[in-house]
Amino acid sequence: MKRRTFFSNAAKAILLAANPVSGMREALGIPSGSAGPVTLFLAGDIMTGRGIDQALPHPSDPRLYEPYVKTALDYVALAERAHGPIPRPVDFSYIWGDALQELRRVAPHLRIVNLETSVTKSDDYWRGKGINYRMHPANAPCLAAASIDCCTLANNHILDWGYAGLKETVRTLQKIHVRTAGAGGNLEKAEAPAILTLGARRRVLVFGFGAATSGIPHDWAAAVDRPGVNLLNDFSGATVDRIAAKVRAIKRQGDVVVASIHWGNNWGYKIPAQERAFAHGLIDKAGIDVIHGHSSHHPKGIEVYRHRPIIYGCGDFINDYEGVGGYEDFRSDLVLMYFVTLDPSAGTLVHLEMTPLQIKRLRLNRTSKGDAAWLRDMLTREGKALGTHVRLTADNTLTLEPLGKV
Numbered sequence: 454m455k456r457r458t459f460f461s462n463a464a465k466a467i468l469l470a471a472n473p474v475s476g477m478r479e480a481l482g483i484p485s486g487s488a489g490p491v492t493l494f495l496a497g498d499i500m501t502g503r504g505i506d507q508a509l510p511h512p513s514d515p516r517l518y519e520p521y522v523k524t525a526l527d528y529v530a531l532a533e534r535a536h537g538p539i540p541r542p543v544d545f546s547y548i549w550g551d552a553l554q555e556l557r558r559v560a561p562h563l564r565i566v567n568l569e570t571s572v573t574k575s576d577d578y579w580r581g582k583g584i585n586y587r588m589h590p591a592n593a594p595c596l597a598a599a600s601i602d603c604c605t606l607a608n609n610h611i612l613d614w615g616y617a618g619l620k621e622t623v624r625t626l627q628k629i630h631v632r633t634a635g636a637g638g639n640l641e642k643a644e645a646p647a648i649l650t651l652g653a654r655r656r657v658l659v660f661g662f663g664a665a666t667s668g669i670p671h672d673w674a675a676a677v678d679r680p681g682v683n684l685l686n687d688f689s690g691a692t693v694d695r696i697a698a699k700v701r702a703i704k705r706q707g708d709v710v711v712a713s714i715h716w717g718n719n720w721g722y723k724i725p726a727q728e729r730a731f732a733h734g735l736i737d738k739a740g741i742d743v744i745h746g747h748s749s750h751h752p753k754g755i756e757v758y759r760h761r762p763i764i765y766g767c768g769d770f771i772n773d774y775e776g777v778g779g780y781e782d783f784r785s786d787l788v789l790m791y792f793v794t795l796d797p798s799a800g801t802l803v804h805l806e807m808t809p810l811q812i813k814r815l816r817l818n819r820t821s822k823g824d825a826a827w828l829r830d831m832l833t834r835e836g837k838a839l840g841t842h843v844r845l846t847a848d849n850t851l852t853l854e855p856l857g858k859v
């Protein structure tokens with residue numbers, strides 16, 4: 454039986470044209486240099502603070518202000534107890550492990566992640582928060598090791614070490630040529646998208662948003678005269694309209710616009726109706742082409758709405774939670790690289806592929822076939838109500854497909 458796909462005929466032609474071995478560019482009448490599909494690598498939380506920071510070449514003072522754990526070194530010890538020794542100090546590329554080979558294979562045009570830590574030497578921890586993540590600025594090259602292009606910062610850890618921590622984070626990322634969105638020195642800067650260019654004309658705009666439902670304190674909201682996060686007031690139609698006005702002022706024909714949103718609980722698959730309506734509203738009214746959602750520590754169901762992908766929760770990608778018990782059923786050790794390929798002329802999805810990896814010894818590793826199948830089954834189960842299911846390919850990657858006969 455014929456397999457249903459998200460591909461439109463135009464998208465198929467573009468894919469064909471982009472394939473250098475197809476020899477079909479001229480046959481299709483597409484001049485060389487014309488706009489082909491754009492592939493984005495998206496991942497959820499990159500938490501390179503605390504235990505990860507301790508394993509890298511330039512660790513911060515390990516002292517913590519958590520209720521139970523008083524040194525970041527304990528998180529390294531937990532990981533080692535779970536899976537064996539970690540060769541500290543690790544080099545800057547170590548944490549990415551097998552993800553680097555996968556990035557080389559797919560060669561995405563841009564790499565966009567949520568940076569779930571501040572990058573700072575500040576000792577001014579946010580009082581009463583309980584968990585404060587920081588990575589030493591001298592460890593920032595670990596982000597460059599995976600050629601990350603853009604970090605969204607509108608999350609519940611960016612101000613863990615105060616305004617000085619936010620300022621130093623932005624400055625440090627600028628120095629290593631990583632663009633930022635979603636937090637900054639004032640409201641205007643926090644709201645401004647990262648504008649990523651591909652060649653002379655093509656652009657990808659990344660807007661960063663955070664919601665209080667992810668644990669962002671209300672007083673972290675950026676204001677006209679106060680640094681902070683681009684915090685969503687709510688998920689209402691009025692908020693969609695405000696965002697639509699911002700996007701309209703900057704979006705040009707052919708731009709791909711990503712809304713990167715930190716929202717919702719750390720655990721649980723449920724997608725609140727208001728989040729879904731908000732995502733639809735951003736696509737319907739605000740010209741958003743990709744919803745890059747995160748905050749949950751594990752991947753959640755994926756929807757394709759009006760040919761645009763809504764990843765409600767990417768799940769974590771890099772963290773130091775290895776060996777920390779409590780939510781084993783969610784398998785948060787299993788993470789996903791999302792490769793979203795779009796037709797920039799229409800902003801529509803061509804295909805979405807995911808590579809499963811497993812966190813072990815503070816490093817990303819290829820999964821077993823069984824673990825990849827577990828992710829397929831989970832995404833298919835959670836995608837049912839959203840109209841998607843996932844297929845596991847022979848090379849152990851996952852492909853999103855619409856529900857239907859296969």
Ligand SMILES: [Zn+2]
Pocket residue numbers: 569608609610667715748
């Ligand atoms: Zn978070």
